[in-house]
Every structure is written in C-alpha cells, then in structure tokens.
Amino acid sequence: MDVQSETFQVEQLKRNVDNFLTHISEDTMKTSLQNIQKRRAENDIKVVPVDVLIDDNRRLITSLRENNIFNIGDLRRFDSKSLQIVLKGAEPEEVERLVKDKDEMIRDITNHTFPKIDIDNLTQDARTLLDYWYFHTTYKNEVEQLKNETVTDDAENLLKTMKKKRGIFMSWFQSSSEKEKINAAFHQFEKVQPELNQLHKDVDTLYSELNNDLKIKEAFMNDSASFYAFIESRTGVSSSQHAGDLPSVLVEKITNMDLDVSLLTGGTLRPYQAFGTKYALYNKRTLIGDEMGLGKTIQALGVITHLFKDNKTRAFVICPKSVMANWAHEIEKWTSIPVKIFHGAKRDEAFNEWLETPSILITNPEHTKNIDFDALDYIDCLIIDEAHLIKNPNTQRTKNAMVLAEKSEYVMMMTGTPIENNLNEMKHLIGILQPQIIKEIDNNPRMNEPETFKTIVSPAYLRRKRIDVLKELPDIEFIEMFSEMSQKERQYYNDAVREGISGLMKMRRAAFTGNNINDSEKLANLIEICTEAKENGHKILIFSFFKDNLELIHQTLGTQSAGIISGDVSMNERQQMIDTFTHREAGATLIGQIDAAGVGLNIQAANIVILCEPQWKPSTELQAIGRAYRMGQTKNVIVYRLLSENSIDEAITQVRDEKLKSFNLYANDSSVADVFKAQEIEINEKDIQKEAFEIERKRLEESQGA
Incomplete structure (x- = not known):
C-alpha cells in the first residue's frame, strides 16, 4: 500500500468535505443573506416617494419636488439644519418631524427588506442562498452525515501510525509493541477504506449537484414557495409574491388601500390580481407586465370599475384591432358598463356618445389618428394594451397615444412581453408614464445591475411570473x-x-x-x-x-x-x-x-x-x-x-x-x-x-x- 498516496487522497477528501460544508454553512448563508438585504434596502430607499412620509401636506411635498427631492434616497443626505435651508418657507417643527420620520423609515426599510432573488440574473450571494436551501432540503440527510463524519479523522490518525513502518533492516530498531501498532493500523485502515470510498462517492455526487446550475434553478422554479418560506424562517421578514420588485413599505401601503370593485360583477379577482389593480391605482401611471395568462385585462377592468365608483367615468382602451372584439366581450362579461367602438362608419357617433355618457371607448392604435383631440379635454383612465406597439416614438400612433396619456389622470399600459430585456423600449414607455424615473435611471451609476434597475422602475413597472403566483392558479x-x-x-x-x-x-x-x-x-x-x-x-x-x-x-x-x-x-x-x-x-x-x-x-x-x-x-x-x-x-x-x-x-x-x-x-x-x-x-x-x-x-x- 502506498501510504503517501493514501495520505494525499484522504487529505484531499477532507478538504473537499470542509470546503463543501463551509459553502453551505449557516454563517456563509447569513453573510450572503445580509449582503442581499443590504443591497435591496439601498435600492428600496431610493424609490420610496417622499409622499409616504407626508401624504397629508401637499405644500411640503410640492416644495420638496421643486428642490429635486422626490424619494427617501434624495432626502437621506439632509439633516434638519441643511433641509431648513433648502425648504425656506417650511416651519422648523415640520422640517424636524420630516427628518425624524425619514430616519425611522430608513431603519424600517433596512430591517424589513425581504431578500428576493432574480433567478435569471443570479448574484454570487443569491446563488449561495439557493445552494444552502437546496442542499439542506433535497440532500438534508447526506449533509447531516457529512457534518457528523469522523472517518477522515480516523484515517488520518491511522496513516500517521502507518508512516512509521520501516524496511526490513530498519525495523530491527523498532520495538515489538510499536510494530504491532503499525500492523494494526494497516489492518484497521483496510477496514475503513470502504467507508472512505463511499464518502468519496457521496462528496463527488454533492459537488456534481453543486455545479449543476440548471438543476438547482429548476428546483427553485418548481418550488419557489418553499425557498421563500425558508428565507422567511431565517429572516423573520415576510415576502409578497404579488408585489414584483416593490419595496416592502410600498407593498404595505398598496395592500392596505381600499378597493371598490362592486361593479366587477362577472367574477372575483384573485389576490395577485387585486394587488395589481391597487398598484395601478396607487401609482396612477403604470406598466403592468405580468406574464401571459395572469389576467391583465381583468386587472384593467378592476381599475376602471373602481374609478367609476369614484365618478371617474370616462375610460379609453387602445388595443390591437385583432383583440378589440375580445376586449368588448370581456367588458360585457365582467361589468355592465356600456362599450363604444371607435371603428368603422359609426366611429364619430360612438365617440360623441362616449363623451356624453359614462362608458368605455375601444379603438386600435392606427385609428387614434381619427380622434378629435380638440373635443377631448380629459380622460379619467387610459388603458393601452400590447404597449410594445407604441415603442417607436417617431410613429404617428405613438405620438397620438402620448397626447392621450397627457390628457389622462390614470394610465395603465399592459404587455405580456418581458420588456425589461429591451432597455431603450422600456425607458421610452416609462418616460411617458413617470419621466422622473428616467432621470433617476440616467443619473444612477448602478443602473447596469439588474436588481438596482428593477427596484428603481418598480413604482412604474410591475411584472409577476406564473411561478410567483402558482399557488393561486x-x-x-x-x-x-x-x-x-x-x-x-x-x-x-x-x-x-x-x-x-x-x-x-x-x-x-x-x-x-x-x-x-x-x-x-x-x-x-x-x-x-x-x-x-x-x-x-x-x-x-x-x-x-x-x-x-x-x-x-x-x-x-x-x-x-x-x-x-x-x-x-x-x-x-x-x-x-x-x-x-x-x-x-x-x-x-x-x-x-x-x-x-x-x-x-x-x-x-x-x-x-x-x-x-x-x-x-x-x-x-x-x-x-x-x-x-x-x-x-x-x-x-x-x-x-x-x-x-x-x-x-x-x-x-x-x-x-x-x-x-x-x-x-x-x-x-x-x-x-x-x-x-x-x-x-x-x-x-x-x-x-x-x-x-x-x-x-x-x-x-x-x-x-x-
């Protein structure tokens, strides 16, 4: 037996075991968890609007915005003294209260940020979390056995004794008891070799799994709820799969909104649809990018019916010609609101009726050129379906849509296409909705980080994948x-x-x-x-x-x-x-x-x-x-x-x-x-x-x- 070779192999095996256990250890996981929470909290702070702090003081909000202070991130650098200089007309008491509330909000966001991960853009810290979850669930018994294994220590001790074996001549100088110990070590090592071989196979299997990115990602996609439940148990912070990439403080604000969909008589909104409806109402000008089949049309009708109950009864839907009939059918199925079709020979008649009576007008992007914009002084709610069709700012239909959006208090764009994959297209659409977000994007040096980008645009863009809400489907x-x-x-x-x-x-x-x-x-x-x-x-x-x-x-x-x-x-x-x-x-x-x-x-x-x-x-x-x-x-x-x-x-x-x-x-x-x-x-x-x-x-x- 080559003792030197066996020693090298056992030492290598022990290092592999130690390295693997370190990678999926509680300490490593907690460090990565804290890193993710910290980065997410930093991003969240930059997108929570100052309105959250002082939604009852429009004068102070206006003054802040005039000084380019739109969110908690902008406000963060000010103490009471420096903020008083900027807000010249504000009372000292309200400035001090604002700074105090700001500091409390930052602490709250930092302590209650849920570390959601983006499976398509995994950071090293996110991957560490995934690995920890995967191996402590899928391979729980194997990991426990690895933690409790003693065979490598036993083998190392035996090998130390085995190294003392001498040749025939030199063995003359060793005592009989020492020779017996050496021979017993060789005999005992042969007995533990099968256990060492099995441990070697187990470690190889675990490393093979560790290097299998696709398999670990599939495990997450097949049971993301289990992963997030695991994260909740480690952080004490609850997640909301309804909320996309929104900061937790905004999720709470939106969730607590009153929603009146009593005019939505054709069925009931699922929880994630109710959240999407509230999100669009809370932020007023939004792009809903939910994956296909999640009911974006129903959420749009939820917005319209809520506004109708608030006497905002002039709703306008722009959609491709091929789905105009489907929109009319869905409106009739879910509500009793009259539908007017701006198309064909009777389009002007339909338009005038819509101006005079609470109703929903439907047209397609090409037909917007026939609208009498001078006669249209306002729109309560504009819905733009398949919003990627107005992605080119140079086309007439896009220009018409932009004019209509300017006249509308509420704008809800919809697309099932993962539009975040096209930055210019997304910036164009969000620029129509909330131009201040585009300024933030252009001025933020971390915009190339997917997590930062998604958080910054989250007040305007909400996308849920089917995997996020699978349990509701x-x-x-x-x-x-x-x-x-x-x-x-x-x-x-x-x-x-x-x-x-x-x-x-x-x-x-x-x-x-x-x-x-x-x-x-x-x-x-x-x-x-x-x-x-x-x-x-x-x-x-x-x-x-x-x-x-x-x-x-x-x-x-x-x-x-x-x-x-x-x-x-x-x-x-x-x-x-x-x-x-x-x-x-x-x-x-x-x-x-x-x-x-x-x-x-x-x-x-x-x-x-x-x-x-x-x-x-x-x-x-x-x-x-x-x-x-x-x-x-x-x-x-x-x-x-x-x-x-x-x-x-x-x-x-x-x-x-x-x-x-x-x-x-x-x-x-x-x-x-x-x-x-x-x-x-x-x-x-x-x-x-x-x-x-x-x-x-x-x-x-x-x-x-x-």
Whole structure:
C-alpha cells in the first residue's frame, strides 16, 4: 500500500468535505443573506416617494419636488439644519418631524427588506442562498452525515501510525509493541477504506449537484414557495409574491388601500390580481407586465370599475384591432358598463356618445389618428394594451397615444412581453408614464445591475411570473379569446349558412379563410399567443380539426413549427416530431389534427395549448389537453380557446355547455378531477350540430332582416 498516496487522497477528501460544508454553512448563508438585504434596502430607499412620509401636506411635498427631492434616497443626505435651508418657507417643527420620520423609515426599510432573488440574473450571494436551501432540503440527510463524519479523522490518525513502518533492516530498531501498532493500523485502515470510498462517492455526487446550475434553478422554479418560506424562517421578514420588485413599505401601503370593485360583477379577482389593480391605482401611471395568462385585462377592468365608483367615468382602451372584439366581450362579461367602438362608419357617433355618457371607448392604435383631440379635454383612465406597439416614438400612433396619456389622470399600459430585456423600449414607455424615473435611471451609476434597475422602475413597472403566483392558479386554466371575422370571412360564413346543415364544416373553418394575419383576426391572435409564449419561455401545442387550417398555421409560424401530426403521419414520424419539439428551445410549436394528435401521445414539453375551434364533444378537447397535462406536474397548463363572435363557435359552446352545466366544465376554479370527469359524458353529436346550426340560421335571418 502506498501510504503517501493514501495520505494525499484522504487529505484531499477532507478538504473537499470542509470546503463543501463551509459553502453551505449557516454563517456563509447569513453573510450572503445580509449582503442581499443590504443591497435591496439601498435600492428600496431610493424609490420610496417622499409622499409616504407626508401624504397629508401637499405644500411640503410640492416644495420638496421643486428642490429635486422626490424619494427617501434624495432626502437621506439632509439633516434638519441643511433641509431648513433648502425648504425656506417650511416651519422648523415640520422640517424636524420630516427628518425624524425619514430616519425611522430608513431603519424600517433596512430591517424589513425581504431578500428576493432574480433567478435569471443570479448574484454570487443569491446563488449561495439557493445552494444552502437546496442542499439542506433535497440532500438534508447526506449533509447531516457529512457534518457528523469522523472517518477522515480516523484515517488520518491511522496513516500517521502507518508512516512509521520501516524496511526490513530498519525495523530491527523498532520495538515489538510499536510494530504491532503499525500492523494494526494497516489492518484497521483496510477496514475503513470502504467507508472512505463511499464518502468519496457521496462528496463527488454533492459537488456534481453543486455545479449543476440548471438543476438547482429548476428546483427553485418548481418550488419557489418553499425557498421563500425558508428565507422567511431565517429572516423573520415576510415576502409578497404579488408585489414584483416593490419595496416592502410600498407593498404595505398598496395592500392596505381600499378597493371598490362592486361593479366587477362577472367574477372575483384573485389576490395577485387585486394587488395589481391597487398598484395601478396607487401609482396612477403604470406598466403592468405580468406574464401571459395572469389576467391583465381583468386587472384593467378592476381599475376602471373602481374609478367609476369614484365618478371617474370616462375610460379609453387602445388595443390591437385583432383583440378589440375580445376586449368588448370581456367588458360585457365582467361589468355592465356600456362599450363604444371607435371603428368603422359609426366611429364619430360612438365617440360623441362616449363623451356624453359614462362608458368605455375601444379603438386600435392606427385609428387614434381619427380622434378629435380638440373635443377631448380629459380622460379619467387610459388603458393601452400590447404597449410594445407604441415603442417607436417617431410613429404617428405613438405620438397620438402620448397626447392621450397627457390628457389622462390614470394610465395603465399592459404587455405580456418581458420588456425589461429591451432597455431603450422600456425607458421610452416609462418616460411617458413617470419621466422622473428616467432621470433617476440616467443619473444612477448602478443602473447596469439588474436588481438596482428593477427596484428603481418598480413604482412604474410591475411584472409577476406564473411561478410567483402558482399557488393561486388552477392546474388547468381556460381562457376564451374572441375575434371578429373579416368582411371576406363573414361573406364565406354567411354563404355556408345558406347551404343548410351541409355547410357546417365551412362555417367552422370560416375564421381562417382570410389566409393571413391581416385578414384573419383568429390567426393573428394565435400568432400573438405563440410570440408571447416564446418570449416567456413556453412551448405550445396547437389543435384543429381541419387540415387546411393546420397547414396555414404551419406556414405562418415557419421555423417555429416542429411539424403537423395528422392521421396520415406514421407513428415513427410522430415520435420524431415530438422528440424534435421536446428538444427545441422555448417558442417551439407542435401542430396536431385533434382527432389524431389528441389520442395516445405524451407531449408534456408544452404548457400552452391552443384550440382553434370548439369541438362537438368536450372529451375530444380534453383528450388533446391531456397531451400537455398530467396529474401532479409542477407547471400548470393554459388552454386558449379561439372563438369567433356571432358564429357557430359561440353556438356550439352554448349548446354543448348547457348539456354540461352540472359539471361546471370550463370554470377556472373547478378541480381537475371534475373537468376530466366530463370525458365520461356521452353527448349526441348530431343533436348538438342541429341545435347549433339552427341558432346560426336564425341569427343570420334576423341580422339580414334588420
């Protein structure tokens, strides 16, 4: 046995154990925790407005702002004497009280800042926290065994004795008892070697995990609530997953706001949606960047209905033309507020009615050029959906939006795109909303630090990811998205209705006969969902009954599509497409004929499902959804149901769902088990076809008679 080599290996093993335990030690974790808290507190202090200290003294607030003192960070450098010089007209007592309150606020922020981490921009301290949490939960037993191991000390002591072994000649000079001790050490070392080898393997495994950035990040993304609960237990400071990157003092202010959404009669806001609504009301001019599917539209309606109760009843919505119908539908679904559409031949009539009556006006960015700006003296609330469409300050639609924003007391921009990835675009939009924040960005030398940047913009920009509010979301969420048919599509549809029940198939696919995103709102909405999904790191399954629809979608998506699974595709080819789809990056789509791809395949790489048209039987849709959803998975699934207004889509949904009322099939908060029970219900397809067609025949007759 090479004692020198064994000694080196044991010493190396012991160093590895010590280094690993030091890296995930309580002391190391606490140091990193304090570093993160300190940096976060420094950032928070710079964004908390002075209004928080003196919201009942507008004169003093105005005086502070006139002297470029907007937030606690600006105020921090002043004591009573120096502040009195700046605020010449202020009473000494109120200046002293202001400085005292400022100092207390700074202490409060420092002591109660929650160290939230950005998984996409991990600092070394944040990674240390993640490592500590990961190994003290996932490998709790292994870590404890490592802390309590004694085999390396035992081996080192044995090796010290073993080193005394001499050659045949020199051993003559050693006593018998010493030789016995040396031989016993060799014998004992052989016994502990298996334990040393196992420890070596365990340490290698732990180091392999430590170096696996992706695995540790995935653990956080799959159970961020556990991580933050762990942090709370170590700091005693509670977190709010609703609040994005807002300072805790502002979170408390916003949370305690009164919110009156009694006019929001179509449902109840989830807690994170209620917070987003309050946030927009508190800050007045904001950009809501919540990830897709979190209900930005509902939060906007929460803002509007709250303001309506406060007699602020002139609301204006600017959105892409392809979602104007969906906005109107959502307003009618959630509220009883009248809707006016500024589009088409009757736009001026709609505009004048809106000026005279409490209502919501909807238009698209291109049509803002037709607004009579001179007649519009004020707007109570302006909503700009898909705000990235006004990112270019040189376009006329952006200039028009800026004029409208100047006339509005409340402005809520919305985008599902992670706009913080484009600094210039974000600065442009926030500059429209709160220009003082842009001054802070330009003057702050730490703006290149993601954490600092996010905190500075937090009074204007709120973004929550699905992972932040996962516990408030159902396992499967159904989102209905309405669109209007183009003139060409409507003509095709009406001709199909006149053919009688034999025209049903043409009626069902009419909304894709525009053949491009400019002439088919349904196709445009589908592409927008896919684009947003890509930017948010998701993959998409798309289902339709009609092969020509699938081919059109495939061609429009281009390289984003991994292929079409139809009844003509062999099982080997299907599996190849699925493998390609699984290994592609975010944004990959797999397109399937619902009867062929919806059965017998496992495609869990996706968590966005798009149903291009309603099917006669719910079980057909649910089998397709089941390709993406499996009980117990960590990601919830969003199902977009694309529907055309005043069409067979609505008729099928109406007739079919009436037969399923007892199952509450499409209620977002129903349990997954209840939803999937609906597969067992037998529905007569021909009965639905006849009833749905009859609804559409009568509707066409009435519309033409009118």
